[in-house]
Amino acid sequence: MDNELAIVARGLRKAYGKNVAVAGVDLEVRRGEVFALLGPNGAGKTTTVEILEGYRRRDAGEVSVLGSDPATPAADWRNRIGIVLQGVGEFDELSVSELVHHFAGFYADADDPEKVIARVGLAGKARARTHTLSGGQKRRLDVALGIIGRPELLFLDEPTTGFDPEARREFWQLIRDLAAVGTTIVLTTHYLDEAEALADRVGVIAGGRLIEVAAPEHLGNRQQAHATVSWRTPEGRTESTESATPTELVTELAARFDGEVPGLTVTRPTLEDIYLQMIGHR
Amino acid sequence: MTTTLKPATAARAAGHQPGPLALALRQGRLELTQFLRSRESVVFTMGFPVVMILIFAAVFDGEIAPGVSYPQYFITGMIATGLMTVSFQNLGIWIPIERDRGVLKRYRGTPMPKWVYFAGKVIMVVVVGVIETALLLAVSVAVFDLQLPGAATKWLTFGWVSVLGITACTLCGIAVSSLARTSRSGSAVVTPIALVLQFISGVFFVFTELPSWMQQTAALFPLKWMCQGLRSVFLPETFAGQEPGGSYELGRVALVLAAWCVIGLLLCLGTFRWTTRRDG
Numbered sequence: 001m002d003n004e005l006a007i008v009a010r011g012l013r014k015a016y017g018k019n020v021a022v023a024g025v026d027l028e029v030r031r032g033e034v035f036a037l038l039g040p041n042g043a044g045k046t047t048t049v050e051i052l053e054g055y056r057r058r059d060a061g062e063v064s065v066l067g068s069d070p071a072t073p074a075a076d077w078r079n080r081i082g083i084v085l086q087g088v089g090e091f092d093e094l095s096v097s098e099l100v101h102h103f104a105g106f107y108a109d110a111d112d113p114e115k116v117i118a119r120v121g122l123a124g125k126a127r128a129r130t131h132t133l134s135g136g137q138k139r140r141l142d143v144a145l146g147i148i149g150r151p152e153l154l155f156l157d158e159p160t161t162g163f164d165p166e167a168r169r170e171f172w173q174l175i176r177d178l179a180a181v182g183t184t185i186v187l188t189t190h191y192l193d194e195a196e197a198l199a200d201r202v203g204v205i206a207g208g209r210l211i212e213v214a215a216p217e218h219l220g221n222r223q224q225a226h227a228t229v230s231w232r233t234p235e236g237r238t239e240s241t242e243s244a245t246p247t248e249l250v251t252e253l254a255a256r257f258d259g260e261v262p263g264l265t266v267t268r269p270t271l272e273d274i275y276l277q278m279i280g281h282r
Numbered sequence: 283m284t285t286t287l288k289p290a291t292a293a294r295a296a297g298h299q300p301g302p303l304a305l306a307l308r309q310g311r312l313e314l315t316q317f318l319r320s321r322e323s324v325v326f327t328m329g330f331p332v333v334m335i336l337i338f339a340a341v342f343d344g345e346i347a348p349g350v351s352y353p354q355y356f357i358t359g360m361i362a363t364g365l366m367t368v369s370f371q372n373l374g375i376w377i378p379i380e381r382d383r384g385v386l387k388r389y390r391g392t393p394m395p396k397w398v399y400f401a402g403k404v405i406m407v408v409v410v411g412v413i414e415t416a417l418l419l420a421v422s423v424a425v426f427d428l429q430l431p432g433a434a435t436k437w438l439t440f441g442w443v444s445v446l447g448i449t450a451c452t453l454c455g456i457a458v459s460s461l462a463r464t465s466r467s468g469s470a471v472v473t474p475i476a477l478v479l480q481f482i483s484g485v486f487f488v489f490t491e492l493p494s495w496m497q498q499t500a501a502l503f504p505l506k507w508m509c510q511g512l513r514s515v516f517l518p519e520t521f522a523g524q525e526p527g528g529s530y531e532l533g534r535v536a537l538v539l540a541a542w543c544v545i546g547l548l549l550c551l552g553t554f555r556w557t558t559r560r561d562g
Contacts, residue, residue: 053391055557078393085391090383093319094312102312105300106392145388 005064006031006153006184007052012061014047021047023208024061034175034185036195036216039205040279045188046086046157048205052186053083053155066153079108082151084142084159090130097126100144107149120144121170135162143171147178154178156187160194172197192272202271206279220274229253232263305398310405317406327372328414331364332421338486339426346488350521353426357418358512359485362505364414365448366476369407373455374462374472377403382465386556400456400550407452415444429516436515439532443511446539450504453546460553479505490524497526504542511535 007029014022022044029035039045050056051063054070054077066081068074091099100117104110117126120140125133130141139162146154156175160168175198179185189195195202196216203213217223227246231253233239243249246266253261269277300308317323335357342352380386389399422428431437458475462468480486482496483506489497500506514522514530522529 055387055390076393078391081391083391085384085387091316091385093316098312098315102308103392105305105308106394108393149392 004031005029006033006066007186008062008064009048009052010062012048012051012063013059014044014051014056015059020208022051022058025205025208025210027203027210027213029184029186031184032179032182033200034179034187034198036199036202037186037188037205038190038192038195038202038275039188043205043279044208045205049155049157049186049188053081054078076108079149080152082146082149082154084146084154084156086157086161090138092131093129095127095129096122096133096141096144099130099141100148103145104148109150110148111150113148116144116148119147119174121167136164136167139163140167140171143174151183153184153186156185158188158190160189160191168194192270192275196271204275204278211278216271219271220278222269222271222274225269225274228265228267230263230265230267231261238263302395302398305394306401306405309394309398309402310409313402313406314409317410323372327368327410328417330367331360331414331418334363335360335418335422336425339422347521347524350517351426353422354429354516355488355513356485357422357428358516359480359483359509360418361415361444361512362447362483362508363480363485364418365411365444365508366451366479366505368410368414369448369451370455370458371469371472371476372407372410373403373452374458375468377456377459378462378468379465381459381555381558390556403456404449404452407448411444411448431515439511440515443508443515443535443539446536446543447504447508447511450539450542450546453543453550454504457546457549457553460555464558479503482506484509490526501538504539507535507538511539 005028007027009025009027012022012025012027013020025044025048027048037045037049047056051058052065052070054065054073057071063070065073066077068077070077094102096117097113100113104113104116114126117123120143122137122140122144125137130138133141139159143156143159146156160171163171172194175185175187179198185198187194187198199216201213202216202219204211204219212219214220226242226244228240228242229246229249230238230240241249250261250264250266253264335353338356338360339353342356345351346355377386386399390396419428419430423430431440455472458471459468461471479500482492482500483489483503484492484500485505489500489506489509492500497506510525510530511532513525514532514535525531527534
């Protein structure tokens with residue numbers, strides 16, 4: 001087992017009856033990196049992640065997560081892993097504080113529950129029963145329960161669904177803090193900006209296969225994609241040109257207009273554009 | 283692994299997980315807290331046998347046999363029913379709800395050993411069972427002069443019949459929880475089973491007045507034997523002659539209840555599901 005790799009999967013397959021959910025995924029996640037899995041609903045994202053988390057059995061392939069096969073994990077394996085599932089596990093009659101303290105007791109080396117509650121932004125709600133929390137607050141509680149064991153490897157399944165923009169930014173900071181102390185993070189998300197903001201590398205799953213793995217800025221040869229330069233002509237029309245050398249074009253335009261170019265924009269395809277193109281081409 | 287720079291990893295060696303006993307007690311306390319805070323379950327689970335015995339005592343006045351009043355007879359069935367309600371019905375209804383909500387899935391994602399979840403349920407069931415039985419006895423003594431057993435051996439029998447009975451019902455409740463596909467179907471599965479057993483096991487009727495095929499059917503299940511064992515505690519020795527076997531058959535009571543503990547345990551181990559079917 002390579003010590004530099006937190007996760008290695010080769011030829012991962014899983015079918016439900018005739019429906020093949022995962023059709024041969026090869027995946028490597030390095031220790032300490034933030035890895036985002038993107039893909040449309042039903043692409044095999046959740047199945048892949050749940051096999052890695054030890055929730056589901058695979059039909060074929062080899063998997064190693066922190067040196068253990070998740071289907072037959074070593075004794076302390078779960079101590080080293082944190083899981084934030086999608087909207088799961090409501091304990092209505094308990095308070096935030098009671099629940100986080102209780103879960104802390106499951107781990108060999110748990111973090112301080114009060115600190116974790118403060119860290120996810122629930123300090124003001126520590127005494128509140130969990131059923132009184134809003135959707136976003138419940139999600140924060142999910143995150144608190146996922147990180148209370150100070151995991152080496154943290155799985156996050158669509159962690160910011162239901163967050164307002166400010167809460168998302170705060171959450172991103174939390175992920176960056178965890179990554180900064182060396183936590184390996186695997187997250188699935190629908191938000192492309194989230195993947196771009198957080199991930200060192202992005203994997204795109206479609207049709208049960210990993211179709212590309214790259215740094216967000218390199219995905220789909222994005223860095224080589226032509227820029228689009230637009231400006232307004234003196235007649236008031238908007239003109240656009242794709243260009244491999246936008247600087248040259250802008251310089252030329254500046255000379256033509258003798259200074260300021262009206263309505264000038266220079267854009268490159270966003271991660272979302274690239275992503276939609278990738279999954280649309282299948 | 284030693285190459286990681288994580289502070290958490292370095293500190294891990296110094297960490298300590300609570301021992302098995304501490305884990306079980308913590309889980310039991312959590313389960314009990316959840317139960318007691320859910321007002322409906324407290325009122326209905328604890329109150330049901332008390333209300334039933336009050337109704338029975340009001341409806342059936344008089345004596346079944348010389349020196350044996352109706353309430354003295356029916357208290358045995360109500361204690362047994364109460365124990366079955368807190369264990370079999372309670373778990374058969376609640377576990378599917380917890381499974382559906384993903385509570386079980388969440389536990390599975392932690393280092394908590396699986397058995398701790400069941401230990402927590404057992405502790406909750408036993409504590410609630412003891413409180414509920416004590417309440418039932420207190421009300422019965424106060425309202426219609428229930429005669430409590432005097433001899434220590436009777437209390438001992440009371441103890442082991444209750445422990446074996448509640449264990450069997452707990453295990454069967456956990457086993458039956460896997461039959462429910464959704465959170466709502468738990469009570470649909472469990473309630474008819476419980477009701478039918480109560481009717482054929484001598485909870486609502488004098489057992490020997492039931493048709494013999496019904497008696498024989500009831501003899502396959504634990505509730506009949508719990509009632510019979512408890513009758514040996516609350517009814518005089520002279521009444522033993524009226525039992526179907528001509529005695530209280532305590533040896534057979536122990537045997538059948540122990541067998542149901544084993545059957546229940548095997549069913550639990552073989553069928554328990556931590557996730558819903560659609561969850562895979």
